[in-house]
Amino acid sequence: MASTQDVLDLMRQVAAEVITPRFRALSTGEVEQKTPGDYVTVADREAEVLLTRELTRMFPDAVVVGEEACFTNPSLEFSLPGTRHAFTVDPVDGTRNFVKGSPDHAVMIAELVDGITTRSWIWQPEHGDAYVAERGAGVELNGHVLVRDEQPRLPLGATSKDSRHGFVGGGELAPVVESAWSCGIDYPYLLEGKVDYLVYKNVHPWDHLPGALMVTELGGAVRNFRGVDYTAAWTGPGVIAAATPEIAETVQRLWREP
Template identity: 55%
Template sequence: METDEVLRLLQDVAAEVVNPRFRSLDEAEIAEKQPGDLVTAADHESEELLTAALLEAYPDAVVLGEEAYATDPHLIQRFVDAEHAFTVDPVDGTRNFVHGSPDHAVMCAEVVGGETTRAWVWQPQHETAYVAERGGGTWRNGERLTRPPVVGDPVGATSRRRWRTGRLGDLPQLRNTWWCCGVDYPHLIEGDTDYLLYGHPKPWDHAPTGLLVTEAGGVVGDLEGNAYTAWTHTSLIVAAADRTTYDRVRQAVAADSRLG
């Protein structure tokens, strides 16, 4: 499938099963995978449609969907073993979606040998599409994006409450993210925050969005300085506007006992 075809697929699926339920979910359409981890009928139906379309186009690929993984944890190993794979996040920011916030997204990434080669993020309520191709840049609704320079001390964001207490070395105190990787990373690219700090990253969250950042000039990696890939398994990753910010943040995080 061409890059624009996959984007249209995400947009069509969102129009069919996600948007009609926005602020219209019945209680029976909401469940918990575990305490506080919400899932909805829109998540399930969106993932089924996206997975079926991708497998029709690429029958030999492995599709790692967030909800499929929840019922079959062995799927992650098949994903890692696959030469060609896709990740699917059917409704990134489900909690936002359930509570009526427009800050949610439908996301997909193509992965070859562990490296993300193409990425799609569709924010249906904002009607904004972010697309990236390895070596081809990051684009928002057809306009190429480049991360603006950091001015002054870098300001960061995280969704982890315990990380927002106190400060990381001499860095400004962390603030809240937008509780959705498909919204957080675009805010980083557009200069609304200078770095993001995440724990226990999942491929469906960070494979597509990580490519958006790196193709816009940013850096995503672990505390040892290794670049993030779809196969990365670590406790913490940092997404930053540039190499200098990334190195400064990861060193501050490594020295902070609260984040160990």
Template identity: 50%
Template structure:
């Protein structure tokens, strides 16, 4: 499949099994994988279709789906070992979806040799598509976008999904606020300039592989508190996403205590 065909597949799946359930989930269509970790019939059906279609187009690739990982303890190991793979997050921001927020997304990425080479985010309720190819830029609804660096002398603003850190400051930086609770919205918001950096504790490839590629293609940085670059097969906990190299370096120097308090 070419890049446009993958996007069209995601849009079709959303139109068929996700959007019709938005604010219309029936009793029994919302479950818990673990306490507080929700999954819906839309997640399950969307992942099944996306996995089937990608596997048919790329029979030698390993397809790592979020819901597959919840039931197959070997899935992450197979993904890390694969030379060619795709990640699938059928409904990123499931809690938002369940509670009627439009901030949810379908996300897919392609990984070759441990590196993300293509990424897609489709926000069905916002009708916004983000697409990136390594070395070719990132596009919002077909228009290429870049992220301006934080201006000299301006303190970068940050958000986080690490809830205990909301309201806390890194050094003399402004207090952190909560993210949009959906990586498929968080990463685009950073590119659009709504925030300058993001802190994440968990590192699930289906959450971060598409967006990190997009941020990098827009001119930003994605790495870990120890300074190593983000890689989808690394699975290293703790991620710093930043608008530019200077912001990443400044936040990284201040983030050790924050990540120590992440739980």
């Protein structure tokens, strides 16, 4: 069986071949919108094809569920909880940033066994950072054990929801800031202590499974607004990722999402 390092090497190779050469070099015909504001590029499509092909070669019995494949066939997303062995693939997380020339984008993969996330990878090509997690074994950043940098402050959160920027929860929270518009950047911010929680409205497994495993491996919590732990079976709306279960509970109480 291919190792954790083998999968990371694959992600780096694919990024070097088809993502990085397009960074700040996309032509008009190489960018589309699947829905208003939801971008897809030739880099997304080519990277997903390569990652899917090689993961299938490495793990012949596994199902590979990619973001772009699910846009064509939405039923794939809902098959994950009942699959014996599967991988999710987000070929370019933060495509909007990628299109705008921002380095804040990532390649993300999660491995599931019987619907439970067992390993996950986040590779940030322009930042050169690799986050890898294995259930029960913690998180590594560039091959070194990652320890969260705790900050003495009111819980600081990030979200893409404009109406919540500056929200302080009656003084129990620090003013909410804008997210990076990429789970592959946001979750590492949480892992390293740059923020204390994240709130998302849209929930897809390729976006959240990789970071969710990492957060829980560091003692945090990822839950929906009903207080139920996040799994591949949850498709939203809404999820809270927090550095501690206590912060998750506070945000759930104050945010008042449905």
